[in-house]
Amino acid sequence: MSLREWPERTRGASAPIQNETTAFMLPTIAGDIYDYPAYYDLVYGSDWWAEFHFLLDCFEKHGQRKIQRVFEPACGTGRLLYRLAKEGYKVSGLDRNPRMVAYCNRRLERHGFPPSCIEGDMSDFRLSRPVDAAFNMINSFRHLATGREAQGHLDCLGQCVSRGGLYVLGLHLTPTTVEPSERESWSARRGHLAVVTDLWVKDRDLHKRQERCGMTYDIYTPTQAFRLEGEVSFRTYTAAQLKRLVAASPAWEIAAVYDFGYDVEAPIEVTPATEDAVFVLRRK
Numbered sequence: 001m002s003l004r005e006w007p008e009r010t011r012g013a014s015a016p017i018q019n020e021t022t023a024f025m026l027p028t029i030a031g032d033i034y035d036y037p038a039y040y041d042l043v044y045g046s047d048w049w050a051e052f053h054f055l056l057d058c059f060e061k062h063g064q065r066k067i068q069r070v071f072e073p074a075c076g077t078g079r080l081l082y083r084l085a086k087e088g089y090k091v092s093g094l095d096r097n098p099r100m101v102a103y104c105n106r107r108l109e110r111h112g113f114p115p116s117c118i119e120g121d122m123s124d125f126r127l128s129r130p131v132d133a134a135f136n137m138i139n140s141f142r143h144l145a146t147g148r149e150a151q152g153h154l155d156c157l158g159q160c161v162s163r164g165g166l167y168v169l170g171l172h173l174t175p176t177t178v179e180p181s182e183r184e185s186w187s188a189r190r191g192h193l194a195v196v197t198d199l200w201v202k203d204r205d206l207h208k209r210q211e212r213c214g215m216t217y218d219i220y221t222p223t224q225a226f227r228l229e230g231e232v233s234f235r236t237y238t239a240a241q242l243k244r245l246v247a248a249s250p251a252w253e254i255a256a257v258y259d260f261g262y263d264v265e266a267p268i269e270v271t272p273a274t275e276d277a278v279f280v281l282r283r284k
């Protein structure tokens with residue numbers, strides 16, 4: 001398949017995984033994959049529609065207060081934040097990577113909104129004023145490496161989100177009755193720039209609750225092609241471990257759980273086989 005034939009964005013087995021065949025040919029830059037917000041945003045920012053509308057539906061269905069102020073911990077490029085701002089919400093975000101923060105703020109300003117993303121650690125932060133809802137849609141929560149950090153995160157959010165408000169938390173659970181997924185590939189193109197990402201599990205230690213993943217972005221422009229290569233780590237959660245974490249946090253209760261179909265009319269029952277899960281937590 002040539003670059004021209006690619007759909008705007010593809011995922012999974014049907015995606016054009018060129019890595020095995022082209023890897024040896026591409027000049028490679030090693031580093032932190034999150035230091036390249038423009039490439040991240042091209043791939044993951046294309047996929048906003050379902051998550052965006054799901055969030056609006058959740059605010060409506062599960063919020064026990066009017067949702068006006070929303071906050072995204074580990075917001076990255078803020079691909080959903082600026083769209084929520086355009087929808088009329090007061091938005092803010094936090095990320096520990098200064099390049100992500102700068103990218104997010106530049107885009108907010110370009111669209112006429114305050115640069116409300118701050119640099120910080122999502123396991124230990126305060127906001128200057130409370131919010132009505134928070135969200136964290138694709139596994140960023142799992143970057144918190146220890147139980148203490150995860151608990152700290154829920155505690156901090158509990159202090160920031162007002163009673164009756166929500167925390168919408170999307171993550172991959174580790175299923176215990178079926179094999180967990182090992183690999184995911186995405187691609188997207190804008191004009192003459194095309195990016196193919198690949199994320200694969202290098203090792204998974206369920207005892208240490210650690211998943212170490214390799215990640216590459218293959219970048220193609222008319223004049224050059226190169227690879228960015230890095231590693232990301234995730235803490236693992238079985239369904240039971242995630243439920244225990246929430247139960248241990250006095251601020252939160254589980255209002256409903258969904259899958260990555262993002263259909264607010266189709267809540268799921270979490271079982272030991274569940275992998276894709278979006279927990280809608282309500283502030284008690």
Ligand SMILES: C[S@@+](CC[C@H](N)C(=O)[O-])C[C@H]1O[C@@H](n2cnc3c(N)ncnc32)[C@H](O)[C@@H]1O
Nearest residue numbers: 034074075076095096097100120121122140143
């Ligand atoms: C996969 S990106 C997700 C960005 C965004 N939430 C989204 O849905 O597109 C993960 C982000 O988490 C950030 N991150 C990782 N650990 C963090 C921490 N402890 N505190 C704040 N941000 C963190 C990274 O810098 C990166 O921007």
